[in-house]
Amino acid sequence: MRRAFEIMRRDLRLALRQGVDSLMAVVFFVLAVVLFPLGVGPEANILARIAAGVIWVAALLASMLSLERLFQTDYDDGSLELLALSPVALELVVLAKVVAHWLTTGVPLIVAAPVLAVLLDMDAQGFVVLIVALGLGTPTMSLIGSVGAALILGARRGGVLLSLLVLPLFIPVLIFGVAAVDAAIGGFAARPHLMILSGLLIGAVALCPWASAASLRQSLE
Amino acid sequence: MALAPGTLFTGHDLTCIRGERLVFAGLDFAIGAGDAVLLVGANGSGKSSLLRLMAGLLRPAGGAVRWGGESIAIDPEAHNARLHYVGHLDPVKAALTVAENLAFWARLGNGSGVVTEALKTFDSASLSDVPGRFLSAGQKRRANLARLAASEATLWLLDEPTTALDAAATSCLMKAIARHRAGGGMVAISTHVELALDGARRLDLDTFARQPDPVEAAP
Numbered sequence: 001m002r003r004a005f006e007i008m009r010r011d012l013r014l015a016l017r018q019g020v021d022s023l024m025a026v027v028f029f030v031l032a033v034v035l036f037p038l039g040v041g042p043e044a045n046i047l048a049r050i051a052a053g054v055i056w057v058a059a060l061l062a063s064m065l066s067l068e069r070l071f072q073t074d075y076d077d078g079s080l081e082l083l084a085l086s087p088v089a090l091e092l093v094v095l096a097k098v099v100a101h102w103l104t105t106g107v108p109l110i111v112a113a114p115v116l117a118v119l120l121d122m123d124a125q126g127f128v129v130l131i132v133a134l135g136l137g138t139p140t141m142s143l144i145g146s147v148g149a150a151l152i153l154g155a156r157r158g159g160v161l162l163s164l165l166v167l168p169l170f171i172p173v174l175i176f177g178v179a180a181v182d183a184a185i186g187g188f189a190a191r192p193h194l195m196i197l198s199g200l201l202i203g204a205v206a207l208c209p210w211a212s213a214a215s216l217r218q219s220l221e
Numbered sequence: 222m223a224l225a226p227g228t229l230f231t232g233h234d235l236t237c238i239r240g241e242r243l244v245f246a247g248l249d250f251a252i253g254a255g256d257a258v259l260l261v262g263a264n265g266s267g268k269s270s271l272l273r274l275m276a277g278l279l280r281p282a283g284g285a286v287r288w289g290g291e292s293i294a295i296d297p298e299a300h301n302a303r304l305h306y307v308g309h310l311d312p313v314k315a316a317l318t319v320a321e322n323l324a325f326w327a328r329l330g331n332g333s334g335v336v337t338e339a340l341k342t343f344d345s346a347s348l349s350d351v352p353g354r355f356l357s358a359g360q361k362r363r364a365n366l367a368r369l370a371a372s373e374a375t376l377w378l379l380d381e382p383t384t385a386l387d388a389a390a391t392s393c394l395m396k397a398i399a400r401h402r403a404g405g406g407m408v409a410i411s412t413h414v415e416l417a418l419d420g421a422r423r424l425d426l427d428t429f430a431r432q433p434d435p436v437e438a439a440p
Contacts (some may be wrong), residue, residue, distance in 0.1 A: 017316035
């Protein structure tokens with residue numbers, strides 16, 4: 001356990017020193033959302049109607065951006081071999097790296113989301129649910145994405161391949177994430193949707209580290 | 222098979238297949254406390270593959286690698302805890318200083334994270350605060366090799382460790398290996414250059430290269 005924290009600390013330190021990855025994801029998120037009022041037109045009721053969907057889709061694409069590098073840099077410089085040869089179970093290594101990835105790219109998205117919701121004139125009733133839903137959804141996306149990131153190691157043009165592999169798997173998160181916010185705005189209970197999002201997260205925690213570790217072992221052979 | 226006392230780390234009838242090509246077959250090895258084994262052979266004879274088999278990164282297509290009689294595949298984490306592996310790449314992060322890089326790997330192993338002594342072993346104390354991005358190939362290699370001294374592990378698996386090293390650093394490495402062996406450690410090194418190791422055994426991988434297929438050889 002102590003060793004898993006070491007790995008997380010190292011990844012966080014690397015992310016802070018280099019900064020670009022997490023900044024890129026959040027800037028992309030903001031830009032993508034800001035493009036919608038320009039494209040769709042400034043009518044407040046249309047924007048308010050699509051706000052939840054736009055924010056979720058943009059968050060989904062933004063979290064894709066940095067996933068490619070989750071294992072790639074460690075793979076390229078040989079660190080991944082040594083991590084696999086460390087006395088830590090590879091599943092735990094994956095989990096530590098995913099947590100660090102989420103803290104540096106998922107959390108900034110959650111922080112930026114309410115500001116963008118204001119920009120899109122979203123009903124204030126949906127704000128809390130939006131934050132909670134993103135709080136449950138972004139770690140799920142990081143976890144599912146880790147499987148894709150492990151599978152593309154060694155492939156050419158891995159980034160494109162990664163989106164093809166992973167985006168379809170994000171659909172349930174998208175559906176229930178948007179539904180939760182829409183329910184809150186429409187005055188219905190958001191709880192069932194949030195419960196399903198929690199279920200997805202728990203399922204991802206239970207399954208994804210094993211799948212990622214298995215495909216990492218494969219890529220190291 | 223009767224083993225000499227002290228022979229802990231053994232390989233039995235190992236077969237290695239890479240990309241549908243048989244690299245070696247019927248390979249046995251035995252490494253005891255204080256032993257050093259030099260892996261020699263032509264390019265592609267499977268030196269690196271054998272080291273990866275020993276580390277558990279590769280699974281053998283046939284045969285088994287055993288530690289104290291038990292296959293290393295049964296408890297890979299326990300095997301990982303007793304080995305140091307130095308491969309072709311130097312995992313030195315550009316954004317971290319040499320000391321930070323080394324401290325991370327040391328704490329991930331059995332070390333304490335105090336790395337000044339380990340850096341001195343390879344005459345690299347002055348590099349301690351230099352970020353990885355400014356290191357030359359040889360300095361990166363030294364920073365990587367310093368892992369050997371920064372945390373305790375019985376088994377050292379070194380894949381061409383002298384690549385990019387100057388004569389002074391090579392002699393530092395030889396001293397470190399000698400000290401490790403004197404303390405009962407084991408070393409397996411693949412190499413193309415002659416290394417000054419007392420009493421090291423040679424394992425020539427070419428001997429185990431693909432034998433001509435009896436069916437193909439028949440007229």
